[in-house]
Amino acid sequence: MRIVVVGSGTAGSNFALFARKIDRKAEIIVIGKEKTMQYSPCALPFVLSGKIPKLEDIVVFPNSFYERQKIKLMLETEAKAIDRERRVVITDKGEVPYDKLILAVGSRAFVPPIKGVENEGVFTLKKMDDVVKIKEYLEKRKPKKAVVIGAGLIGLEGAVAFKELGLEVLVVELLEHLLPTMLDKDMASIVQKHLEEKGIQFKFGVGVSEIIGSPVERVKIGEEEIEADLVLVATGVRANVDLAKQAGLEVSRGIVVDEYLRTSDKDIYALGDCAEVIDAVTGQRILSQLGTTAVRMAKVAAINALGGSVKFRPVFNTAITELFELEIGTFGMTEERAKREGLDIVVGKFKGSTKPEYYPGGKPISVKLIFKKSDKKLIGAQIVGGERVWGRIMTLSFAAQKNATVEDIAYGETAYAPPISPTIDPITIAAEMALRRFR
């Protein structure tokens, strides 16, 4: 068995490692454009800010680690085409035959066609090289004012990094509030207030129409021109589908796969940012593009490519971030999206403290839970707070993954100790609030 993996990122690297654990003999070859195997793209903002001291640190394992496990690496190599009839990947360094082909070709930063977006001082934050370029620019130009386009996760984490580096920061978001796909406005406003207190400024409902100067001097936002000497474009990512398209595989916004992660060609699997998954709430095909999803897809694809049979489960897109000591966790459906899609929901909200009142050091925490009206299932959660948000969003996500209802949360067993959490947890109370509205 000869398994060829195209892509050396999180999905491809983890696939190779999982496959090797399952099968000691299979020939495993990874074709990758970069010099190294997987690194954590989510870690880039923290390298930028200096919290992670060295860029090399975020490379998960050295190449030798894979080679010791007899995973053959063809790095700095580009896959140009797939010849499915001959079962061959055509690269810039020759042809590579396969029995099973794994497409883990990832995604790329989406850069909108803004005038001047190619100018010096305009960056994305998707690859290791991006951090190198930004750091060089910071060193050379000593910019004072950053404009971040897009208030998604990477935009906000980048904004925090720039602020920590001493720049003035303005975030411009076309939609109505920050983290627009993850949070509703009520929850987003808590985050916004916190970031504004830390000195980050925001403009919502407007786009950047022009970047002026190279190196950047100003950006045009609506009719207004604003001084800026660094621009970060953080307007999302796009799945890399060209190779799959060329090969005649079924492609939508991402590569289409079945529940075993097979593409329309049963000897070719796709996983990670390039592949579509099923939304656990709506059943629709979506792009998840989380590192955790990539790893989980790799695990399932490795089992299936090597003769096993495990279904990849629909995803809730459980996500977490920390912005200036404020934790933000979410998954699933938001109230705004439910409204857009005409889905009947019941909401439970509660604002409390992370510790019992009598214990010093409690921090504010806000919980918003979204339940489906028809069957009372938990289909979404948003939590913003000073600590222990991650644990709560994990708890709720696993509950939702097991089809928990509003009663399961409201009557659920929690763990309490004075230094750690209140006797009646904020997630319990939020569920009780929702439960009353069901009555």
Place this chain on the structure above:
Amino acid sequence: MRIVVVGSGTAGSNFALFARKIDRKAEIIVIGKEKTMQYSPCALPFVLSGKIPKLEDIVVFPNSFYERQKIKLMLETEAKAIDRERRVVITDKGEVPYDKLILAVGSRAFVPPIKGVENEGVFTLKKMDDVVKIKEYLEKRKPKKAVVIGAGLIGLEGAVAFKELGLEVLVVELLEHLLPTMLDKDMASIVQKHLEEKGIQFKFGVGVSEIIGSPVERVKIGEEEIEADLVLVATGVRANVDLAKQAGLEVSRGIVVDEYLRTSDKDIYALGDCAEVIDAVTGQRILSQLGTTAVRMAKVAAINALGGSVKFRPVFNTAITELFELEIGTFGMTEERAKREGLDIVVGKFKGSTKPEYYPGGKPISVKLIFKKSDKKLIGAQIVGGERVWGRIMTLSFAAQKNATVEDIAYGETAYAPPISPTIDPITIAAEMALRRFR
């Protein structure tokens, strides 16, 4: 409707509050021995250590809070008997008629019949008054060496408090390791090592046979006599069942209730430490005696006593503590108990870090998961680590409450961000370890 609650602790106070939320008109009377309504007994060790500055702080709400909600308080009053025929509670201040009677009479510290256990300088740590007495003694006698009898939660939290107050501390436990009902020996040894590094000493497999001197001067452990000028007896609690017994209600180790929390008399409910609940793993009746269980029972009993119908769910006894910055979380079945009870299990263990390797500040964390061999269900978990143990034990507990299998954990969706958690969570890897043993 006249509802009489006997007991002003966590169960009784919460019952009164929940009942009032459901029914604005019902007459609600609470009979309690103490001067105040509920306080958090779990907080007592932290008052002792000074982390919670004032003892009064742990009283959850002032009496006036209940009175404003038209909950009638009969405090410093002792219920002496129940006349079920006349539907009357007989107290030392007269008779109180009821339509529904709620027994929330709690538990008391169990003090084994050790010679000298009544001597000056020997304490329990169950009630507010215990802290007052210990503090007075610390002030007056300035003891230097504490012996703690019992290495359960209260024993260890007490030991930490004494250590923080500058005393030498020796913990003596009759069983083989610390937290013997919550942890297996492998996990307990991590905690023990941590506490020993902080200067707490341990003796296992031996009991204290005599306490010598009043005030205490020495304790006899096996054949050995050890200097000690303070002794804390933390050998568990016993359900208060005398009142129920006198009234002719069905009583075992605790008051027996059905799944609606009704005693053998359908107009009398029992809840909190005095009542038995169902073990979620074995289906046996057990005493849970956690604050969270008391609150959850109060919620269910309030609904049912006022005409609703909600079943109280079996409990996993999810618990958490923090001992010198080490978090310990557990629920359900241990490996040792499974062996004793002849239950076939599969164990998954993993030791890792709380953060990705490349992110500074990660702390060691050990996860042990117990699955039932026959149906792969998660029936127990033990986690010991430097941070974010609570979130993981909550996650696993809610998963178990929803009948999660080993696959549900191994393939479950987690939330990852570099400052917060690794891409592949320790709980995922521990489940994978178990999954391999199922194959």
